[in-house]
Amino acid sequence: MDTGTSVLFVSASAADEKVLSILLAGDEAGVGVRLRTAATAQAFYDALYSEESYQVIVLDDQQPWSDWQSVTTACGKSRPNALQVLLTDSGQPERQVAALGAGIAAVYPRNSAGLIALAKLVSRLAARGHSFSLRQDPQASEADTEADEQEDREKLVYAVSHDLQDPLQLARRYAEILNEDFERELGDSGSKVLEHLQFNLGRTQDMLDELLDYSRLENAPSDRRPVDLNELLDEVTALYKLTLDEIGGSITSQQSLPTLVVDRRQFQRLFQNLIGNAIKFRSDKPLQVTVRSQRVRNEWRIGVKDNGIGIAEEDAKRIFGMFERAGSSEDQPGNGMGLAICKRIVQNHGGKIWVRSSPGSGSVFIFSVTQPDDSAEELEDEN
Numbered sequence: 285m286d287t288g289t290s291v292l293f294v295s296a297s298a299a300d301e302k303v304l305s306i307l308l309a310g311d312e313a314g315v316g317v318r319l320r321t322a323a324t325a326q327a328f329y330d331a332l333y334s335e336e337s338y339q340v341i342v343l344d345d346q347q348p349w350s351d352w353q354s355v356t357t358a359c360g361k362s363r364p365n366a367l368q369v370l371l372t373d374s375g376q377p378e379r380q381v382a383a384l385g386a387g388i389a390a391v392y393p394r395n396s397a398g399l400i401a402l403a404k405l406v407s408r409l410a411a412r413g414h415s416f417s418l419r420q421d422p423q424a425s426e427a428d429t430e431a432d433e434q435e436d437r438e439k440l441v442y443a444v445s446h447d448l449q450d451p452l453q454l455a456r457r458y459a460e461i462l463n464e465d466f467e468r469e470l471g472d473s474g475s476k477v478l479e480h481l482q483f484n485l486g487r488t489q490d491m492l493d494e495l496l497d498y499s500r501l502e503n504a505p506s507d508r509r510p511v512d513l514n515e516l517l518d519e520v521t522a523l524y525k526l527t528l529d530e531i532g533g534s535i536t537s538q539q540s541l542p543t544l545v546v547d548r549r550q551f552q553r554l555f556q557n558l559i560g561n562a563i564k565f566r567s568d569k570p571l572q573v574t575v576r577s578q579r580v581r582n583e584w585r586i587g588v589k590d591n592g593i594g595i596a597e598e599d600a601k602r603i604f605g606m607f608e609r610a611g612s613s614e615d616q617p618g619n620g621m622g623l624a625i626c627k628r629i630v631q632n633h634g635g636k637i638w639v640r641s642s643p644g645s646g647s648v649f650i651f652s653v654t655q656p657d658d659s660a661e662e663l664e665d666e667n
């Protein structure tokens with residue numbers, strides 16, 4: 285007996301089939317879904333009378349070989365338990381009403397938005413196993429009266445970055461189809477435009493990924509343990525070893541660094557971003573990065589100093605914002621999220637981050653980390 289979710293896609297559109305399978309593959313729950321397409325009458329009846337047990341049957345209402353009502357009736361008779369979904373031109377309310385009356389459970393427009401909604405529905409069903417009730421309780425939105433603006437902003441960032449993934453993926457796939465199947469029709473100038481389009485879609489994807497990543501950092505349960513920053517710095521230095529050898533740069537710590545109770549992965553990322561930036565924004569001089577630490581009351585301050593191009597005073601605050609870059613960075617790869625992520629990590633640890641710099645004379649990025657009283661005392665003894 286078959287297990288897993290199986291979908292019969294009754295449509296003559298190979299492009300829609302491709303897009304639907306890509307969308308399903310992009311969702312964890314949709315990965316295992318079996319998608320069988322029937323583009324002809326023969327294929328449809330073969331599928332209908334096969335052993336496969338379909339949980340969902342999707343009908344495109346534009347079948348070259350039959351009208352959708354007859355196809356629905358045939359499905360209803362042979363596959364009474366399958367959920368039927370109709371794809372139709374948007375803006376046809378009469379068809380929607382007729383379809384729902386004919387036993388179709390849902391009607392989606394035959395366009396990108398419809399395919400996205402369909403893929404979500406199938407993934408949800410796959411995630412739930414074989415339960416097909418559409419009477420799903422709308423999730424009670426818990427109005428948290430204490431939610432402040434910051435929390436709302438964070439939710440918005442998450443929602444935007446998460447929900448834009450599907451349409452963006454779809455746009456990238458359409459661009460790929462144009463590239464693969466319509467090269468001749470596009471000609472040279474059309475191909476050039478498509479190249480720009482694909483480049484920019486790729487950039488948008490990178491930005492969305494960073495944004496999502498940033499928003500997940502907020503919700504990441506922080507796993508705090510004592511972390512020896514000397515070891516952490518060695519690890520990050522090892523990551524950049526090839527580049528440092530190539531450019532003749534060095535990373536040193538001015539004195540033994542403390543052991544702090546922090547989330548190790550987040551701190552590794554923090555050091556990686558700061559040192560990566562020092563490498564990226566180096567000057568003509570051989571790069572020298574120096575890390576030092578200082579205890580100030582109940583917090584530790586860590587400074588990462590470089591002898592790079594430096595930052596103008598008017599940019600010093602701005603660069604910690606999302607997607608903010610200073611004028612000098614146009615030739616360098618990046619999208620201005622690195623320092624926003626650093627700021628988020630430091631804030632997760634109850635600290636602050638800032639920079640002291642001026643153009644041409646390098647920069648010192650300083651961040652503070654508050655420590656629980658007792659561990660701070662211990663650390664003071666150790667250092």
Ligand code: ADP
Nearest residue numbers: 561562565603609610613618619620621622623
């Ligand atoms: P990205 O590196 O992707 O541009 P960041 O958020 O990491 O994004 O940095 C924001 C901007 O801050 C950079 O574009 C650059 O202009 C400036 N910047 C960051 N680190 C340094 C540095 N060590 N020296 C000079 N400028 C820097």
